[in-house]
Amino acid sequence: LEKFNESQIDVNSLLYATGQVALISVSNKNDEIIFANKTFLDIAGYEEKELIGQKHEAIKADEQDYNVFEHLYQTIREGKIWRGEIKNKAKDGSLYWVDISVVPVKNKEGITERYLWVGFFITSRKEYEEKQEQVIAELTEKKKELRKFELALYGTNDHVVMTDGEGKIMYANPAVENITGYKIEEILGKDFYSEELWGGLMSREFYDRLWKKIKGEKKSFSGTIQNKRKDGSKYYALSTISPILGKKGEVEFYVIIERDITEEKKIERSKTEFVSLASHQLRTPLSTINWYTEMLIAGDAGEINQDQRMYLGEIYAGSQRMVSLVDDLLDISRFELGKFTIKLKKVNITALIYGVLEGQKKMISDKKIQFLSTVGNNIPTIEIDENLLRMVLENLTSNAVKYTMVGGKIELDVFYDKEQDNVKFKISDNGLGIPKSEQKNIFKKMFRAYNVKEADTEGTGLGLYIAKSIVDRFSGEIKMESEENKGTTFSVSLPIKAKIKDLEEEI
Ligand code: ADP
Numbered sequence: 001l002e003k004f005n006e007s008q009i010d011v012n013s014l015l016y017a018t019g020q021v022a023l024i025s026v027s028n029k030n031d032e033i034i035f036a037n038k039t040f041l042d043i044a045g046y047e048e049k050e051l052i053g054q055k056h057e058a059i060k061a062d063e064q065d066y067n068v069f070e071h072l073y074q075t076i077r078e079g080k081i082w083r084g085e086i087k088n089k090a091k092d093g094s095l096y097w098v099d100i101s102v103v104p105v106k107n108k109e110g111i112t113e114r115y116l117w118v119g120f121f122i123t124s125r126k127e128y129e130e131k132q133e134q135v136i137a138e139l140t141e142k143k144k145e146l147r148k149f150e151l152a153l154y155g156t157n158d159h160v161v162m163t164d165g166e167g168k169i170m171y172a173n174p175a176v177e178n179i180t181g182y183k184i185e186e187i188l189g190k191d192f193y194s195e196e197l198w199g200g201l202m203s204r205e206f207y208d209r210l211w212k213k214i215k216g217e218k219k220s221f222s223g224t225i226q227n228k229r230k231d232g233s234k235y236y237a238l239s240t241i242s243p244i245l246g247k248k249g250e251v252e253f254y255v256i257i258e259r260d261i262t263e264e265k266k267i268e269r270s271k272t273e274f275v276s277l278a279s280h281q282l283r284t285p286l287s288t289i290n291w292y293t294e295m296l297i298a299g300d301a302g303e304i305n306q307d308q309r310m311y312l313g314e315i316y317a318g319s320q321r322m323v324s325l326v327d328d329l330l331d332i333s334r335f336e337l338g339k340f341t342i343k344l345k346k347v348n349i350t351a352l353i354y355g356v357l358e359g360q361k362k363m364i365s366d367k368k369i370q371f372l373s374t375v376g377n378n379i380p381t382i383e384i385d386e387n388l389l390r391m392v393l394e395n396l397t398s399n400a401v402k403y404t405m406v407g408g409k410i411e412l413d414v415f416y417d418k419e420q421d422n423v424k425f426k427i428s429d430n431g432l433g434i435p436k437s438e439q440k441n442i443f444k445k446m447f448r449a450y451n452v453k454e455a456d457t458e459g460t461g462l463g464l465y466i467a468k469s470i471v472d473r474f475s476g477e478i479k480m481e482s483e484e485n486k487g488t489t490f491s492v493s494l495p496i497k498a499k500i501k502d503l504e505e506e507i
Contacts, residue, residue, distance in 0.1 A: 018118070019037045019038070019039060020039065021039065021120065021121075022037075022039060022118050022119060022120055023036075023037065023039050023040035023043060023044075023098060023117070023118070023119040023120070023121065024036075024037040024039070024040060024116070024117065024118050024119075025037065025040055025051075025056070025117040026105075026114050026115065026116055026117070027055075027056065027114065027115045027117065028113075028114055028115075029112065029113065029114070030055070031055045031056055031057075031073065031115065032053050032054070032055060033051050033052055033053065033054050033055070033056065034052065034114070035052075036048060036051045036052070040119070043090065043096060043121060044059060044088065044090050044091060045090040045091035045092050045094075046059075046090075046091050050091075056069075056117065057069045059088050059089060060086060060087065060088055060089065061087040061088055061089045061095045062089065063087065064086060064087040064088070068084060068086060071084075072084065072102060075102075076102050076104050076112075076115055077112075079104050079106065079112055080104070081101060081102065081103050081104070082100075082101070082102045083099075083100065083101045083102075084099075084100060085097060085098070085099050085100070085122065085126070086098055086100055086119075087126075095123075096121065096123045097121070097122045097123045097125075097126040097127075098119035098120060098121060098122065099119060099120045099122045100117060100118070100119040100120075101117075101118050101119075102115055102116070102117050103115065103116045103118070153173045154173055154174060156173065156175060157175055157178075157259070158175055158257050158258065158259050159172075159173070159175045159176045159178075159179045159180070159237070159256075159257070159258040159259070159260070160172070160173045160175065160176070160255070160256070160257050160258075161173075161176060161187075161192060161255075161256040161258075162253055162254065162255055162256070163192045163253060163254045163256070164252075164253050164254075165250065165251040165252055165253060165254075166191075167191050167192045167193050167254065168189060168190070168191060168192070169187050169188055169189060169190050169191075169192050170188070170253070171188075172184045172187055172188065179229075179235070179237070179258070179260045180197075180198075180227070180229055180230060181229040181230035181231050182197070182230050192254070192256065193207070193211070198225075198227040198228060199226075199227055199228025199234070201226045201227065201228060201234065202225060202226060205499065205501075206501075210223075210241070214241050214242075214243050214251075214254065215243070215251065218243045218245060218249075218251060219243070220240060220241065220242040220243070221239070221240070221241045222238075222239070222240045222241075223238075223239060224236055224237070224238055224239070224261070225237050225239045225258075234262075235260055235262040236260070236261050236262045236265045237258040237259065237260055237261065238258065238259045238261045239256065239257070239258045239259075240256070240257045240258075241254055241255075241256045242254065242255050242256075269337070272333045272336045272337055273333070273337065275329055275332075275333045276330065276333035276334065276337060276339075278329075279326045279327075279329040279330040279333065280330060282322075282326050283323075283326060283330075286319060286322055286323050286326060287323075289315075289319045290316070290319050290320070290323065293312055293315050293316045293319065294316065296312050297309065297312050297313070297316065321458065324460075325460050325462075328460055328462040328463070328466065329462070331391075331466060332445070332462060332465065332466060332469075335466070335469055335470075335473075336469075340388075342385045342388070342473075342500065343385050343386075343387075344383055344384065344385060344498050345383070345384075345385075345386060346381040346382070346383055347381055347382055347383075347384055347386045347389060348381050349375065349379050349381070349382065349414055349423060350375050350379070352386065352389065352390060352393070353373065353375055353393070353412070353414065355390070356390060356393045356394055356397055357371070357373065357397070357412075359394065360394075360397055360398060360401055363398070363401045363402075364401055364410075367401065367404070367405075367406050367407075367408070368406055368407050369401060369404060369406075369407070369408050369409065369410055370407075370408070370409045370410070371409075371410050371411075371412070372409070372410070372411045372412070373411070373412040373413075373414075374411070374412070374413045374414070375413075375414045376414060376415040376416055378416055379414060379415070379416045379423060380416065380423075380496055382423050382494060382495075382496050383496065383497050383498040384474055384494065384498055388470045388473075388474075389470070389494070391466060391467070391470060392466075392467045392470050392471060392478075392492060393425065395463035395464065395466065395467045396425075396427045396467060396490050396492070397410075397412065397427060398463070399463060399464070399490075400427050400428075400429040400431065400488070400490075401429075402457055402458075402459070403429065403431040403432045403452055403455075403457065403488070404429045404430065404431030404432070404487075405431060405432075408429060408430050408431055409429070409430050410427070410428065410429045410430075411426075411427070411428045411429075412425070412426070412427050413425070413426040413428075414426075417493070420493070420495075421495065421496050421497075422476070422493045422494055422495045422496060423493065423494055423496065424491060424492070424493045425491065425492045425493075425494075426489060426490070426491045427489065427490050427491075428487060428488070428489040429487050429488055429489075430486065430487035431487055431488065432451055432452060432455060432484070432485065432488075433451070433482045433483050433484040433485050433486050433487055433488055434449050434451075434480070434482040434484065434488055435449055435450065435451055435484045436483075436484070438450065438451075439480065439482060442464055442480060443464050443465060443468040443478075444461075444465065445461070445462065445465045446460065446461040446462060446465075447461045447464075447465075448460075448461040451484060467492075471492055471494065472501060473500060473501055474494055474495070474498060474499065474500060474501075475495055475499040475500070475501055476492060476493055476494035476495065477491075477492070477493050478490065478491070478492045479491045479492075
């Protein structure tokens with residue numbers, strides 16, 4: 001094989017070959033460019049005449065600092081080769097990186113006459129490196145943030161768990177140990193939704209609804225869930241589960257925050273038990289008062305005069321109000337304690353509505369109210385507890401009558417929504433309406449809006465709370481639309497087939 005050494009390489013061919021990939025230029029002692037090859041011109045975007053006479057540092061990128069050039073010039077002035085990476089600016093303003101060697105070319109006397117600049121285009125590598133650096137910087141920043149976050153979570157009494165998009169537990173704070181009795185190591189990597197961990201005490205429907213909301217609709221869930229601790233004891237958790245979405249809208253992870261509200265629940269329960277007991281006890285003396293007042297009014301104890309009749313009338317009306325209040329309280333406490341046995345049956349809506357309106361007939365005619373009711377003729381029977389549904393409808397219609405002026409108008413529409421397979425009740429009046437600022441409270445226990453209090457109407461603020469509890473229990477929906485002094489519409493929809501929601505079990 002023929003041996004070949006560097007000195008035998010033809011300089012022109014070498015230059016040509018190198019020039020295909022390298023940016024080559026030659027400058028004089030003052031670093032004024034006297035030659036630039038095509039690759040250089042192409043990349044820098046300049047015409048030859050624009051570059052000739054310029055210094056190399058004139059085409060550097062603004063952010064490329066001068067120190068590099070100072071070092072470069074100093075090195076080559078000493079007759080040494082300089083090598084380094086420089087960021088330049090092309091004519092169109094775009095930036096590019098070159099890996100450059102600058103070689104002083106000496107004459108026979110050993111004096112430097114020119115400089116040979118050979119550069120390689122390394123922009124994509126540099127951009128990749130820059131991006132990499134940026135990512136690392138961001139990650140470091142995020143890590144610092146996370147650390148702060150972790151410290152904050154460490155101390156709270158709320159149970160905080162994070163899972164990946166599939167529900168696999170990635171993080172749990174110490175409160176999880178306190179509340180659930182599991183060691184953090186025991187639950188890391190487990191499926192958050194596995195019944196093995198939390199006992200699966202809620203109904204299948206509940207878990208399905210929860211799952212649909214957070215995974216299907218990718219929305220947050222908030223509510224009370226009953227769970228089991230490691231030792232088997234039960235607890236109530238006020239729980240918020242939030243999906244955190246990634247750039248493409250996929251669930252990246254879930255954050256679950258739970259507060260143990262078992263103690264609060266116990267207190268609430270004993271309060272309700274007290275109300276239940278008290279209302280029960282109040283009924284007997286109230287009946288006695290009613291009974292004897294009726295007897296006095298009827299003259300059973302002798303003739304009474306006009307004034308006495310009037311006063312007894314007031315006592316009687318007052319005790320009637322008390323009876324209805326006590327009944328409402330008793331209903332509520334029974335409902336909250338789950339002592340209301342639900343008797344499901346197929347209910348004929350037309351007959352039920354008829355019965356409800358019969359009860360309101362006197363008030364409606366006393367107030368000269370125009371009452372229109374339209375009950376669709378295709379309404380199937382609905383499976384529900386008839387007494388509870390009656391309570392809902394009685395509450396809504398009696399409110400409409402109560403809060404509508406003399407000569408007002410009320411409409412009751414009942415129709416079947418085939419698509420949703422539910423029955424909708426709509427009760428509209430043109431009465432007092434509910435002030436906007438009060439509307440959010442309307443279903444709260446004992447709430448009465450200021451306008452009805454001013455209008456001196458009687459009421460306990462319990463009716464709508466009861467109605468909503470009942471509708472919720474049967475997986476229905478109750479909505480209100482109202483404008484003050486214009487009127488109010490309540491709509492209730494209930495599924496044809498009974499779907500009873502969980503009522504939390506006793507602990
Ligand atoms: P009550 O009628 O005994 O006060 P409810 O719970 O039935 O209690 O109603 C709560 C409050 O909601 C009422 O006090 C009233 O302010 C408002 N409200 C309910 N229905 C109507 C209606 N049809 N028109 C105007 N306000 C209403």
